[in-house]
Amino acid sequence: MARVERHFVCQACGAVGSRWAGRCDSCGGWNTIVEEAAARETAPKGLGAKRGRRLDFVALDGPGEPLVRLETGIAELDRVFGGGLIPGSAALVAGDPGIGKSTLLLQAAAGLAAKGLPCAYVSGEEGVEQIRLRANRLGLGGAPVALAAATSLRDILTGLEAITPPPVAVIVDSIQTLFLDSLDSAPGTVAQVRAAAHELIRFAKRSGAALLIVGHVTKEGMIAGPKVLEHMVDTVIYFEGERGHQFRIVRAIKNRFGPTDEIGVFEMTGAGLKEVSNPSALFLPADRAAVSGTAIFAGIEGTRPLLVEIQALVVSAPPGSPRRTVVGWDSGRLAMVLAVLEARAGLAFGGYDVFLNVAGGLRIEEPAADLAVAAALVSARTEIPLDAKAVIFGEIGLSGEVRPVAQAAARLKEAEKLGFERALAPRDAAAAGSGLVIETLARVDELVERLGPALPAARRSGAVTPRNRPDRHG
Numbered sequence: 001m002a003r004v005e006r007h008f009v010c011q012a013c014g015a016v017g018s019r020w021a022g023r024c025d026s027c028g029g030w031n032t033i034v035e036e037a038a039a040r041e042t043a044p045k046g047l048g049a050k051r052g053r054r055l056d057f058v059a060l061d062g063p064g065e066p067l068v069r070l071e072t073g074i075a076e077l078d079r080v081f082g083g084g085l086i087p088g089s090a091a092l093v094a095g096d097p098g099i100g101k102s103t104l105l106l107q108a109a110a111g112l113a114a115k116g117l118p119c120a121y122v123s124g125e126e127g128v129e130q131i132r133l134r135a136n137r138l139g140l141g142g143a144p145v146a147l148a149a150a151t152s153l154r155d156i157l158t159g160l161e162a163i164t165p166p167p168v169a170v171i172v173d174s175i176q177t178l179f180l181d182s183l184d185s186a187p188g189t190v191a192q193v194r195a196a197a198h199e200l201i202r203f204a205k206r207s208g209a210a211l212l213i214v215g216h217v218t219k220e221g222m223i224a225g226p227k228v229l230e231h232m233v234d235t236v237i238y239f240e241g242e243r244g245h246q247f248r249i250v251r252a253i254k255n256r257f258g259p260t261d262e263i264g265v266f267e268m269t270g271a272g273l274k275e276v277s278n279p280s281a282l283f284l285p286a287d288r289a290a291v292s293g294t295a296i297f298a299g300i301e302g303t304r305p306l307l308v309e310i311q312a313l314v315v316s317a318p319p320g321s322p323r324r325t326v327v328g329w330d331s332g333r334l335a336m337v338l339a340v341l342e343a344r345a346g347l348a349f350g351g352y353d354v355f356l357n358v359a360g361g362l363r364i365e366e367p368a369a370d371l372a373v374a375a376a377l378v379s380a381r382t383e384i385p386l387d388a389k390a391v392i393f394g395e396i397g398l399s400g401e402v403r404p405v406a407q408a409a410a411r412l413k414e415a416e417k418l419g420f421e422r423a424l425a426p427r428d429a430a431a432a433g434s435g436l437v438i439e440t441l442a443r444v445d446e447l448v449e450r451l452g453p454a455l456p457a458a459r460r461s462g463a464v465t466p467r468n469r470p471d472r473h474g
Protein backbone atom coordinates (compact mmCIF):
# COMPACT_ATOMS: atom_id res chain seq x y z
CA MET A 1 0.00 0.00 0.00
CA ALA A 2 1.38 3.41 -0.95
CA ARG A 3 1.95 5.73 1.97
CA VAL A 4 0.15 9.06 1.87
CA GLU A 5 2.71 11.90 1.72
CA ARG A 6 2.16 14.33 4.55
CA HIS A 7 3.24 17.88 4.08
CA PHE A 8 3.63 20.47 6.84
CA VAL A 9 4.26 24.09 5.97
CA CYS A 10 5.34 26.90 8.28
CA GLN A 11 2.85 29.73 7.71
CA ALA A 12 5.45 32.31 8.64
CA CYS A 13 8.45 31.38 6.54
CA GLY A 14 7.14 28.79 4.12
CA ALA A 15 9.53 26.00 5.21
CA VAL A 16 8.22 22.54 4.39
CA GLY A 17 8.66 19.52 6.65
CA SER A 18 7.39 15.97 6.84
CA ARG A 19 6.07 16.12 10.40
CA TRP A 20 4.31 18.58 12.64
CA ALA A 21 6.26 20.48 15.26
CA GLY A 22 5.33 23.17 17.75
CA ARG A 23 8.25 25.31 16.68
CA CYS A 24 9.53 25.88 13.17
CA ASP A 25 13.20 24.94 12.81
CA SER A 26 13.84 27.50 10.08
CA CYS A 27 12.37 30.67 11.51
CA GLY A 28 11.84 29.77 15.16
CA GLY A 29 8.13 30.68 15.02
CA TRP A 30 5.82 28.94 17.46
CA ASN A 31 2.57 27.32 16.36
CA THR A 32 3.11 28.33 12.78
CA ILE A 33 3.17 24.86 11.21
CA VAL A 34 0.04 23.68 9.45
CA GLU A 35 -0.62 20.58 7.39
CA GLU A 36 -1.29 21.40 3.78
CA ALA A 37 -2.17 19.21 0.86
CA ALA A 38 1.04 18.39 -0.96
CA ALA A 39 1.37 20.02 -4.32
CA ARG A 40 1.57 17.31 -6.94
CA GLU A 41 5.17 17.75 -7.81
CA THR A 42 6.95 15.40 -10.11
CA ALA A 43 10.45 14.34 -9.24
CA PRO A 44 13.06 16.69 -10.68
CA LYS A 45 14.54 15.13 -13.77
CA GLY A 46 17.29 17.57 -14.69
CA LEU A 47 17.47 19.32 -18.03
CA GLY A 48 18.72 16.47 -20.19
CA ALA A 49 20.49 17.07 -23.46
CA LYS A 50 17.85 19.21 -25.15
CA ARG A 51 19.12 22.71 -25.93
CA GLY A 52 17.15 25.82 -24.99
CA ARG A 53 16.69 29.06 -26.86
CA ARG A 54 19.89 31.10 -26.92
CA LEU A 55 19.76 34.20 -24.71
CA ASP A 56 20.81 37.53 -26.17
CA PHE A 57 23.03 39.27 -23.67
CA VAL A 58 23.20 43.05 -23.91
CA ALA A 59 25.46 45.81 -22.60
CA LEU A 60 24.84 47.45 -19.25
CA ASP A 61 23.97 50.80 -20.81
CA GLY A 62 21.63 51.22 -23.69
CA PRO A 63 18.43 52.93 -24.60
CA GLY A 64 15.92 52.21 -21.88
CA GLU A 65 12.34 53.15 -21.62
CA PRO A 66 11.88 56.09 -19.29
CA LEU A 67 10.26 55.03 -16.03
CA VAL A 68 6.65 56.18 -16.12
CA ARG A 69 5.01 56.72 -12.79
CA LEU A 70 1.31 56.71 -12.14
CA GLU A 71 0.54 59.39 -9.59
CA THR A 72 -2.45 58.65 -7.42
CA GLY A 73 -2.70 62.32 -6.53
CA ILE A 74 -2.23 61.37 -2.87
CA ALA A 75 1.16 62.98 -2.37
CA GLU A 76 1.91 61.23 0.91
CA LEU A 77 1.40 57.85 -0.76
CA ASP A 78 3.13 58.69 -4.03
CA ARG A 79 6.25 59.82 -2.19
CA VAL A 80 6.51 56.51 -0.33
CA PHE A 81 6.35 54.66 -3.65
CA GLY A 82 9.11 56.91 -4.98
CA GLY A 83 6.93 59.27 -6.99
CA GLY A 84 4.02 57.06 -8.01
CA LEU A 85 3.17 53.51 -9.02
CA ILE A 86 5.22 51.74 -11.67
CA PRO A 87 3.29 50.06 -14.49
CA GLY A 88 3.78 46.30 -14.49
CA SER A 89 5.10 46.24 -10.93
CA ALA A 90 3.61 44.56 -7.91
CA ALA A 91 3.32 46.07 -4.45
CA LEU A 92 2.19 44.51 -1.21
CA VAL A 93 0.31 46.83 1.13
CA ALA A 94 0.45 45.23 4.55
CA GLY A 95 -1.05 46.23 7.85
CA ASP A 96 -3.26 45.22 10.74
CA PRO A 97 -6.91 44.56 10.03
CA GLY A 98 -8.93 47.75 10.40
CA ILE A 99 -5.97 50.11 10.05
CA GLY A 100 -7.32 51.63 6.81
CA LYS A 101 -5.77 49.70 3.91
CA SER A 102 -9.02 49.34 1.99
CA THR A 103 -9.85 52.99 2.58
CA LEU A 104 -6.46 54.21 1.36
CA LEU A 105 -6.45 52.02 -1.74
CA LEU A 106 -10.00 52.97 -2.66
CA GLN A 107 -8.95 56.61 -2.41
CA ALA A 108 -5.87 55.86 -4.52
CA ALA A 109 -7.97 54.08 -7.16
CA ALA A 110 -10.39 56.98 -7.26
CA GLY A 111 -7.47 59.41 -7.55
CA LEU A 112 -6.11 57.58 -10.60
CA ALA A 113 -9.55 57.16 -12.13
CA ALA A 114 -10.24 60.87 -11.71
CA LYS A 115 -7.25 61.53 -13.98
CA GLY A 116 -8.72 59.30 -16.64
CA LEU A 117 -6.53 56.30 -15.75
CA PRO A 118 -8.78 53.24 -15.60
CA CYS A 119 -8.52 51.24 -12.38
CA ALA A 120 -9.98 48.00 -11.09
CA TYR A 121 -10.69 47.17 -7.46
CA VAL A 122 -11.36 43.54 -6.60
CA SER A 123 -12.45 42.78 -3.07
CA GLY A 124 -12.54 39.33 -1.57
CA GLU A 125 -13.52 40.67 1.82
CA GLU A 126 -16.41 43.02 1.26
CA GLY A 127 -19.45 42.96 -0.96
CA VAL A 128 -20.00 45.46 -3.75
CA GLU A 129 -22.68 47.26 -1.75
CA GLN A 130 -20.39 47.71 1.22
CA ILE A 131 -17.65 49.22 -0.95
CA ARG A 132 -20.13 51.49 -2.70
CA LEU A 133 -21.35 52.71 0.66
CA ARG A 134 -17.81 53.53 1.68
CA ALA A 135 -17.06 55.21 -1.64
CA ASN A 136 -20.14 57.39 -1.24
CA ARG A 137 -19.17 58.27 2.30
CA LEU A 138 -15.74 59.31 1.05
CA GLY A 139 -17.31 61.34 -1.74
CA LEU A 140 -15.74 59.10 -4.37
CA GLY A 141 -18.93 57.54 -5.69
CA GLY A 142 -18.56 59.17 -9.08
CA ALA A 143 -15.04 57.92 -9.79
CA PRO A 144 -14.93 55.50 -12.73
CA VAL A 145 -13.39 52.55 -10.87
CA ALA A 146 -14.26 49.04 -12.08
CA LEU A 147 -15.43 47.21 -8.97
CA ALA A 148 -15.96 43.52 -8.30
CA ALA A 149 -16.31 41.22 -5.32
CA ALA A 150 -14.69 37.83 -5.93
CA THR A 151 -12.35 35.31 -4.34
CA SER A 152 -11.73 32.84 -7.13
CA LEU A 153 -8.48 33.77 -8.81
CA ARG A 154 -9.56 32.15 -12.06
CA ASP A 155 -12.66 34.38 -12.18
CA ILE A 156 -10.67 37.45 -11.17
CA LEU A 157 -8.06 37.02 -13.91
CA THR A 158 -10.66 36.29 -16.55
CA GLY A 159 -12.62 39.34 -15.40
CA LEU A 160 -9.59 41.64 -15.35
CA GLU A 161 -8.57 40.59 -18.85
CA ALA A 162 -12.02 41.41 -20.18
CA ILE A 163 -12.11 45.00 -18.91
CA THR A 164 -11.87 47.60 -21.67
CA PRO A 165 -9.93 49.76 -21.68
CA PRO A 166 -7.46 47.60 -19.70
CA PRO A 167 -6.88 48.97 -16.19
CA VAL A 168 -3.56 50.71 -15.47
CA ALA A 169 -3.83 49.80 -11.81
CA VAL A 170 -5.38 46.76 -10.17
CA ILE A 171 -6.09 46.51 -6.46
CA VAL A 172 -6.71 43.12 -4.89
CA ASP A 173 -8.03 43.19 -1.33
CA SER A 174 -6.85 40.91 0.26
CA ILE A 175 -4.45 38.17 -0.84
CA GLN A 176 -5.53 36.03 2.13
CA THR A 177 -9.08 35.68 0.79
CA LEU A 178 -8.15 34.43 -2.67
CA PHE A 179 -7.99 30.82 -3.76
CA LEU A 180 -6.87 28.82 -6.75
CA ASP A 181 -9.22 25.95 -7.49
CA SER A 182 -6.26 23.85 -8.59
CA LEU A 183 -4.92 23.71 -5.02
CA ASP A 184 -6.51 21.76 -2.18
CA SER A 185 -5.33 24.00 0.65
CA ALA A 186 -7.57 26.60 2.27
CA PRO A 187 -7.42 30.31 1.37
CA GLY A 188 -4.80 32.13 3.44
CA THR A 189 -2.37 29.22 3.63
CA VAL A 190 1.15 29.68 2.33
CA ALA A 191 0.47 27.51 -0.70
CA GLN A 192 -2.60 29.54 -1.72
CA VAL A 193 -1.06 32.92 -0.92
CA ARG A 194 2.05 32.10 -2.89
CA ALA A 195 0.21 30.68 -5.88
CA ALA A 196 -2.33 33.53 -5.97
CA ALA A 197 0.39 36.17 -5.72
CA HIS A 198 2.38 34.43 -8.45
CA GLU A 199 -0.59 34.41 -10.83
CA LEU A 200 -1.45 38.04 -10.08
CA ILE A 201 2.14 39.17 -10.59
CA ARG A 202 2.24 37.32 -13.92
CA PHE A 203 -0.93 39.14 -14.90
CA ALA A 204 0.63 42.49 -13.94
CA LYS A 205 3.79 41.81 -15.97
CA ARG A 206 1.75 40.65 -18.94
CA SER A 207 -0.77 43.49 -18.93
CA GLY A 208 1.50 46.28 -17.69
CA ALA A 209 -0.92 47.17 -14.90
CA ALA A 210 0.40 48.34 -11.55
CA LEU A 211 -0.70 45.74 -9.04
CA LEU A 212 -1.47 46.54 -5.40
CA ILE A 213 -2.03 43.52 -3.19
CA VAL A 214 -3.45 43.97 0.29
CA GLY A 215 -2.06 41.63 2.94
CA HIS A 216 -3.14 41.34 6.55
CA VAL A 217 -0.55 41.19 9.25
CA THR A 218 -1.00 38.74 12.08
CA LYS A 219 -0.98 39.81 15.71
CA GLU A 220 2.73 39.12 15.92
CA GLY A 221 3.38 41.60 13.12
CA MET A 222 3.83 39.07 10.35
CA ILE A 223 2.01 38.89 7.08
CA ALA A 224 0.64 35.38 6.76
CA GLY A 225 3.08 33.77 4.39
CA PRO A 226 5.18 36.92 4.66
CA LYS A 227 8.61 35.92 3.53
CA VAL A 228 7.29 34.30 0.39
CA LEU A 229 5.25 37.38 -0.53
CA GLU A 230 7.95 39.89 0.33
CA HIS A 231 10.34 38.21 -2.04
CA MET A 232 7.83 38.04 -4.85
CA VAL A 233 6.74 41.67 -5.04
CA ASP A 234 8.74 44.75 -6.04
CA THR A 235 7.56 46.94 -3.20
CA VAL A 236 6.38 46.24 0.33
CA ILE A 237 4.49 49.02 2.02
CA TYR A 238 3.52 48.88 5.67
CA PHE A 239 0.54 50.75 6.92
CA GLU A 240 0.90 51.29 10.63
CA GLY A 241 -0.59 53.29 13.43
CA GLU A 242 -2.12 52.94 16.82
CA ARG A 243 -5.80 52.12 16.94
CA GLY A 244 -6.33 54.74 19.64
CA HIS A 245 -4.69 57.47 17.58
CA GLN A 246 -6.25 58.90 14.48
CA PHE A 247 -3.11 59.13 12.40
CA ARG A 248 -1.61 56.45 10.21
CA ILE A 249 1.85 56.07 8.78
CA VAL A 250 2.73 54.47 5.47
CA ARG A 251 6.28 53.22 5.19
CA ALA A 252 8.08 51.33 2.42
CA ILE A 253 10.19 48.50 3.78
CA LYS A 254 11.23 47.20 0.37
CA ASN A 255 11.22 49.22 -2.82
CA ARG A 256 12.84 48.26 -6.10
CA PHE A 257 11.90 51.60 -7.63
CA GLY A 258 12.36 54.10 -4.85
CA PRO A 259 13.54 54.89 -1.35
CA THR A 260 12.69 52.86 1.74
CA ASP A 261 13.07 55.57 4.32
CA GLU A 262 10.17 57.82 3.36
CA ILE A 263 7.01 57.89 5.39
CA GLY A 264 3.59 59.15 4.44
CA VAL A 265 1.42 60.50 7.22
CA PHE A 266 -2.36 60.38 7.19
CA GLU A 267 -5.10 61.20 9.57
CA MET A 268 -8.17 58.93 9.74
CA THR A 269 -11.21 61.17 9.69
CA GLY A 270 -14.91 60.63 9.20
CA ALA A 271 -14.33 61.26 5.51
CA GLY A 272 -11.50 58.82 4.98
CA LEU A 273 -7.76 59.30 5.20
CA LYS A 274 -6.58 62.87 5.04
CA GLU A 275 -3.00 63.72 4.14
CA VAL A 276 -0.88 65.36 6.80
CA SER A 277 1.72 67.40 5.01
CA ASN A 278 3.14 68.98 8.16
CA PRO A 279 3.46 66.03 10.52
CA SER A 280 5.55 67.86 13.14
CA ALA A 281 2.50 69.89 14.04
CA LEU A 282 0.58 66.65 14.51
CA PHE A 283 3.14 64.97 16.72
CA LEU A 284 3.75 67.97 18.94
CA PRO A 285 1.11 68.89 21.48
CA ALA A 286 -0.38 72.31 20.73
CA ASP A 287 0.19 74.02 24.09
CA ARG A 288 3.31 72.59 25.56
CA ALA A 289 4.39 73.49 29.05
CA ALA A 290 7.81 72.58 30.38
CA VAL A 291 7.33 69.23 32.09
CA SER A 292 10.16 67.13 33.41
CA GLY A 293 10.87 64.00 31.42
CA THR A 294 9.97 65.32 27.99
CA ALA A 295 12.35 66.28 25.22
CA ILE A 296 11.67 67.35 21.66
CA PHE A 297 13.65 65.33 19.19
CA ALA A 298 14.42 66.94 15.83
CA GLY A 299 14.30 63.87 13.60
CA ILE A 300 14.38 63.07 9.91
CA GLU A 301 12.09 60.55 8.29
CA GLY A 302 13.28 59.94 4.76
CA THR A 303 13.74 63.35 3.24
CA ARG A 304 11.47 65.11 5.66
CA PRO A 305 12.27 66.59 9.04
CA LEU A 306 9.92 65.61 11.82
CA LEU A 307 9.78 66.91 15.38
CA VAL A 308 8.51 64.47 17.98
CA GLU A 309 8.18 64.53 21.72
CA ILE A 310 10.04 61.88 23.68
CA GLN A 311 8.63 61.19 27.11
CA ALA A 312 10.35 59.42 29.96
CA LEU A 313 9.12 58.47 33.39
CA VAL A 314 11.51 57.33 36.06
CA VAL A 315 9.98 56.05 39.30
CA SER A 316 11.56 54.24 42.20
CA ALA A 317 11.25 50.50 41.82
CA PRO A 318 10.60 47.84 44.41
CA PRO A 319 13.60 45.60 45.09
CA GLY A 320 14.30 43.15 42.31
CA SER A 321 14.84 43.83 38.67
CA PRO A 322 13.47 47.21 37.64
CA ARG A 323 11.18 47.55 34.64
CA ARG A 324 12.27 48.95 31.29
CA THR A 325 9.28 49.67 29.10
CA VAL A 326 9.66 51.25 25.67
CA VAL A 327 7.00 52.29 23.18
CA GLY A 328 8.12 53.56 19.77
CA TRP A 329 11.85 53.05 20.22
CA ASP A 330 14.31 50.18 20.37
CA SER A 331 14.58 48.63 23.85
CA GLY A 332 18.16 47.56 23.22
CA ARG A 333 19.06 51.15 22.45
CA LEU A 334 17.37 52.34 25.65
CA ALA A 335 19.47 49.85 27.63
CA MET A 336 22.57 51.27 25.93
CA VAL A 337 21.70 54.88 26.72
CA LEU A 338 20.98 53.96 30.34
CA ALA A 339 24.29 52.13 30.59
CA VAL A 340 26.20 55.06 29.07
CA LEU A 341 24.50 57.51 31.44
CA GLU A 342 25.56 55.34 34.36
CA ALA A 343 29.09 54.52 33.24
CA ARG A 344 30.07 57.85 31.65
CA ALA A 345 27.98 60.40 33.51
CA GLY A 346 27.55 58.70 36.87
CA LEU A 347 23.77 58.81 36.73
CA ALA A 348 22.44 55.42 37.74
CA PHE A 349 18.95 54.12 37.09
CA GLY A 350 19.39 50.83 38.94
CA GLY A 351 16.72 51.36 41.57
CA TYR A 352 14.19 52.86 39.19
CA ASP A 353 11.57 51.68 36.76
CA VAL A 354 12.06 53.44 33.42
CA PHE A 355 9.28 54.06 30.92
CA LEU A 356 10.01 55.62 27.56
CA ASN A 357 7.40 56.67 25.05
CA VAL A 358 7.50 58.38 21.68
CA ALA A 359 4.43 60.59 21.83
CA GLY A 360 1.73 60.13 19.24
CA GLY A 361 2.49 56.48 18.50
CA LEU A 362 5.31 57.11 16.03
CA ARG A 363 8.17 54.63 15.83
CA ILE A 364 11.63 56.14 15.63
CA GLU A 365 14.54 54.18 14.19
CA GLU A 366 17.23 56.85 13.97
CA PRO A 367 20.23 56.66 16.31
CA ALA A 368 20.09 60.47 16.20
CA ALA A 369 17.38 60.22 18.86
CA ASP A 370 19.89 58.98 21.48
CA LEU A 371 20.62 62.42 22.90
CA ALA A 372 16.95 63.37 23.11
CA VAL A 373 16.20 60.10 24.88
CA ALA A 374 19.09 60.70 27.27
CA ALA A 375 17.84 64.24 27.94
CA ALA A 376 14.32 62.99 28.65
CA LEU A 377 15.72 60.35 31.00
CA VAL A 378 17.98 62.77 32.85
CA SER A 379 15.17 65.29 33.12
CA ALA A 380 12.77 62.63 34.42
CA ARG A 381 15.34 61.42 36.91
CA THR A 382 16.24 64.88 38.21
CA GLU A 383 12.70 66.21 37.83
CA ILE A 384 14.10 69.31 36.18
CA PRO A 385 12.16 70.23 33.03
CA LEU A 386 14.02 70.94 29.84
CA ASP A 387 13.54 74.25 28.10
CA ALA A 388 10.23 73.94 26.25
CA LYS A 389 11.67 76.00 23.39
CA ALA A 390 14.60 73.65 22.77
CA VAL A 391 15.02 70.74 20.37
CA ILE A 392 17.60 68.01 20.80
CA PHE A 393 19.40 65.58 18.51
CA GLY A 394 22.64 63.62 18.38
CA GLU A 395 23.92 60.08 18.52
CA ILE A 396 25.60 58.77 21.65
CA GLY A 397 28.60 56.45 21.49
CA LEU A 398 29.51 53.87 24.11
CA SER A 399 32.33 56.01 25.42
CA GLY A 400 29.84 58.76 26.13
CA GLU A 401 30.72 60.94 23.17
CA VAL A 402 28.01 62.83 21.32
CA ARG A 403 28.41 62.06 17.63
CA PRO A 404 27.33 64.17 14.68
CA VAL A 405 24.28 63.08 12.70
CA ALA A 406 23.20 63.65 9.13
CA GLN A 407 21.12 66.60 7.94
CA ALA A 408 21.61 68.86 10.96
CA ALA A 409 20.64 71.91 8.91
CA ALA A 410 17.27 70.43 7.90
CA ARG A 411 16.51 69.52 11.51
CA LEU A 412 17.32 73.01 12.74
CA LYS A 413 15.31 74.63 9.97
CA GLU A 414 12.19 72.66 10.85
CA ALA A 415 12.60 73.56 14.53
CA GLU A 416 12.96 77.21 13.66
CA LYS A 417 9.87 77.05 11.47
CA LEU A 418 7.86 75.67 14.38
CA GLY A 419 8.92 78.39 16.77
CA PHE A 420 11.74 76.73 18.70
CA GLU A 421 14.55 78.96 19.91
CA ARG A 422 17.36 76.69 21.05
CA ALA A 423 18.95 73.42 20.08
CA LEU A 424 21.12 70.98 22.02
CA ALA A 425 23.16 69.31 19.32
CA PRO A 426 26.49 67.72 18.41
CA ARG A 427 29.41 70.04 17.79
CA ASP A 428 29.18 70.18 14.02
CA ALA A 429 25.63 71.59 14.15
CA ALA A 430 27.02 75.00 15.04
CA ALA A 431 28.25 75.32 11.48
CA ALA A 432 24.86 74.46 10.00
CA GLY A 433 23.73 78.06 10.02
CA SER A 434 20.38 78.62 11.64
CA GLY A 435 18.44 81.21 13.56
CA LEU A 436 18.43 79.01 16.66
CA VAL A 437 20.83 79.37 19.55
CA ILE A 438 22.90 76.20 19.29
CA GLU A 439 24.34 74.67 22.43
CA THR A 440 26.79 72.04 21.38
CA LEU A 441 27.63 68.99 23.43
CA ALA A 442 30.73 66.88 23.04
CA ARG A 443 29.96 64.34 25.75
CA VAL A 444 26.89 63.03 27.46
CA ASP A 445 28.13 64.07 30.91
CA GLU A 446 27.80 67.70 29.79
CA LEU A 447 24.11 67.01 29.41
CA VAL A 448 23.90 65.70 32.94
CA GLU A 449 25.85 68.71 34.24
CA ARG A 450 23.50 71.02 32.42
CA LEU A 451 20.36 69.34 33.66
CA GLY A 452 21.42 67.86 36.91
CA PRO A 453 22.53 70.66 39.25
CA ALA A 454 20.06 69.28 41.76
CA LEU A 455 22.06 66.08 41.93
CA PRO A 456 25.28 66.49 43.91
CA ALA A 457 28.02 64.62 42.12
CA ALA A 458 28.47 62.15 44.98
CA ARG A 459 24.84 61.21 44.84
CA ARG A 460 24.63 60.61 41.14
CA SER A 461 26.05 57.16 41.57
CA GLY A 462 24.14 53.97 42.16
CA ALA A 463 24.03 54.76 45.87
CA VAL A 464 20.95 56.91 45.36
CA THR A 465 17.94 55.18 46.81
CA PRO A 466 14.40 56.44 46.76
CA ARG A 467 14.70 57.50 50.37
CA ASN A 468 17.78 59.65 50.04
CA ARG A 469 16.91 60.85 46.56
CA PRO A 470 17.59 64.57 46.54
CA ASP A 471 14.44 66.53 45.97
CA ARG A 472 14.19 68.82 42.97
CA HIS A 473 15.20 71.99 44.80
CA GLY A 474 17.76 70.37 47.06
Ligand code: TYD
Pocket residue numbers: 095096097098099100101102103104134137138268269270271272273
Ligand atom coordinates in the same frame (compact mmCIF):
# COMPACT_ATOMS: atom_id res chain seq x y z
P1 TYD B 1 -10.40 49.78 6.45
O1 TYD B 1 -9.89 50.57 5.31
O2 TYD B 1 -11.60 48.92 6.20
O3 TYD B 1 -9.25 48.89 7.09
P2 TYD B 1 -8.50 47.60 6.51
O4 TYD B 1 -8.84 47.46 5.09
O5 TYD B 1 -7.05 47.88 6.76
O6 TYD B 1 -8.96 46.44 7.31
O7 TYD B 1 -10.67 50.82 7.62
C1 TYD B 1 -11.49 50.46 8.63
C2 TYD B 1 -11.49 51.47 9.76
O8 TYD B 1 -11.39 52.80 9.36
C3 TYD B 1 -12.76 51.32 10.49
O9 TYD B 1 -12.45 51.13 11.86
C4 TYD B 1 -13.49 52.59 10.25
C5 TYD B 1 -12.44 53.56 9.91
N1 TYD B 1 -12.89 54.57 8.95
C6 TYD B 1 -13.01 55.88 9.35
O10 TYD B 1 -12.79 56.24 10.49
N2 TYD B 1 -13.41 56.81 8.42
C7 TYD B 1 -13.69 56.49 7.14
O11 TYD B 1 -14.05 57.37 6.35
C8 TYD B 1 -13.56 55.13 6.76
C9 TYD B 1 -13.87 54.70 5.35
C10 TYD B 1 -13.15 54.20 7.68
Ligand code: MG
Pocket residue numbers: 098101102103125173
Ligand atom coordinates in the same frame (compact mmCIF):
# COMPACT_ATOMS: atom_id res chain seq x y z
MG1 MG C 1 -10.05 45.97 4.30
